[in-house]
Amino acid sequence: MATSATTPNTLLLKNPSIFKPSTSGIHIFPITRATAAKPISIKCSHSATVVAPPTPASAQDRVFNFAAGPATLPENVLRKAESELYNWRGAGMSVMEMSHRGKEFLSIIQKAESDLRKLLDISDDYAVLFLQGGATTQFACVPLNICKPEDPVDYIVTGSWGDKAFKEAAKYCKPNVIWSGKPEKYTGIPAFDELDQNPDARYLHICANETIHGVEFKDYPTPKNKDAVLIADMSSNFCSKPVDVSKFGIIYAGAQKNVGPSGVTIVIIRKDLIGNAQGITPVMLDYKIHADNNSLYNTPPCYGIYMCGLVFEDLLAQGGLVEVEKKNIKKAQILYDAIDESKGFYRCPVEKSVRSLMNVPFTLEKSELEAEFVKEAAKEGMIQLKGHRSVGGMRASIYNAMPLAGVEKLVAFMKDFQAKHG
Numbered sequence: 001m002a003t004s005a006t007t008p009n010t011l012l013l014k015n016p017s018i019f020k021p022s023t024s025g026i027h028i029f030p031i032t033r034a035t036a037a038k039p040i041s042i043k044c045s046h047s048a049t050v051v052a053p054p055t056p057a058s059a060q061d062r063v064f065n066f067a068a069g070p071a072t073l074p075e076n077v078l079r080k081a082e083s084e085l086y087n088w089r090g091a092g093m094s095v096m097e098m099s100h101r102g103k104e105f106l107s108i109i110q111k112a113e114s115d116l117r118k119l120l121d122i123s124d125d126y127a128v129l130f131l132q133g134g135a136t137t138q139f140a141c142v143p144l145n146i147c148k149p150e151d152p153v154d155y156i157v158t159g160s161w162g163d164k165a166f167k168e169a170a171k172y173c174k175p176n177v178i179w180s181g182k183p184e185k186y187t188g189i190p191a192f193d194e195l196d197q198n199p200d201a202r203y204l205h206i207c208a209n210e211t212i213h214g215v216e217f218k219d220y221p222t223p224k225n226k227d228a229v230l231i232a233d234m235s236s237n238f239c240s241k242p243v244d245v246s247k248f249g250i251i252y253a254g255a256q257k258n259v260g261p262s263g264v265t266i267v268i269i270r271k272d273l274i275g276n277a278q279g280i281t282p283v284m285l286d287y288k289i290h291a292d293n294n295s296l297y298n299t300p301p302c303y304g305i306y307m308c309g310l311v312f313e314d315l316l317a318q319g320g321l322v323e324v325e326k327k328n329i330k331k332a333q334i335l336y337d338a339i340d341e342s343k344g345f346y347r348c349p350v351e352k353s354v355r356s357l358m359n360v361p362f363t364l365e366k367s368e369l370e371a372e373f374v375k376e377a378a379k380e381g382m383i384q385l386k387g388h389r390s391v392g393g394m395r396a397s398i399y400n401a402m403p404l405a406g407v408e409k410l411v412a413f414m415k416d417f418q419a420k421h422g
């Protein structure tokens with residue numbers, strides 16, 4: 001796009017005071033906090049208008065976003081990314097423009113991995129991979145890499161995501177659902193000693209936190225077969241609390257809930273499980289290819305990995321996952337208390353002992369008021385409270401980055417709403 005006002009293309013600046021003519025013919029737009037608050041409209045004769053949106057001047061400009069994912073990110077991480085967007089640490093380019101094989105990006109991915117290792121105390125027996133394709137791709141990767149087509153494997157299904165993982169596995173091995181919460185509408189977790197595990201199963205799969213139903217494992221089962229491993233989809237509670245990684249063969253998680261933007265999938269895998277993929281496994285789904293190439297076999301989601309790295313730094317700066325968990329318990333507690341003390345006006349169907357710290361589903365006794373609840377909350381800057389389309393009701397996702405103030409505001413709103421409609 002031409003930038004000179006003497007060309008046929010035109011520049012229309014709603015805030016002309018920031019337009020500085022330059023002797024070189026290139027016009028420079030100094031974006032400061034004050035000037036950036038006003039939109040700039042750039043129009044070319046042959047293309048659509050490009051509008052640079054105003055930068056929020058302060059945290060008050062932001063909503064409390066209760067979305068299940070992509071989800072809210074920490075304020076200071078966004079600020080840091082904003083400050084480094086145009087020119088990353090003097091590199092003269094943004095992270096989005098860097099070669100994934102250059103020294104700058106290598107330092108970013110290596111730091112992200114080493115900070116994640118610190119956070120979760122991951123030993124050298126495990127590889128950490130930054131992949132693409134979402135947790136959904138892992139539903140296929142896991143069986144393709146861990147077993148042969150005739151191998152039996154066990155799935156505990158505590159919600160929709162576990163069910164999807166099971167169904168995908170059926171294409172690549174012989175999975176069996178050894179427990180399903182479906183008859184109770186996915187409101188519980190089984191007692192581990194009641195599980196009828198297949199002694200020959202190659203692995204036992206769980207979804208550590210069911211994002212839609214708000215059911216979370218507080219402890220983990222052990223596979224009956226001593227040669228088998230426990231595998232967990234931790235997409236929606238990854239890095240929300242300390243986890244003993246050594247109990248698992250594989251942990252996988254999409255980043256877009258607790259640790260970054262969508263587009264990055266993190267896989268933590270015990271190294272001895274790598275290298276046994278079925279012959280039909282596409283290269284992009286073969287853990288060995290990614291482990292041998294330090295997640296750089298092909299072009300990785302560089303900017304997303306950079307953002308995850310900033311989140312990991314932030315979590316370490318908060319004191320690590322022990323401190324993060326304390327905050328998460330406090331936030332969840334005040335929300336569940338508000339529900340339980342509402343005398344039935346609000347109701348959470350999940351068994352108390354396994355309620356998720358991350359995703360809090362609830363219904364209104366007067367279900368006809370649910371749409372109004374969501375609408376009124378949005379007017380007050382609290383968005384994405386509608387429950388998943390498959391279950392209805394409401395859901396507040398309160399991941400690491402949701403501040404306590406957001407939950408307090410929601411609880412105050414719930415009390416007001418009840419006073420008006422109770």
Ligand SMILES: Cc1ncc(COP(=O)(O)O)c(C=O)c1O
Nearest residue numbers: 134135136161211233235236254
């Ligand atoms: C627990 C869980 N597993 C898997 C997925 C699918 O993740 P993706 O969209 O990254 O494939 C989700 C998405 O919300 C999820 O919450």
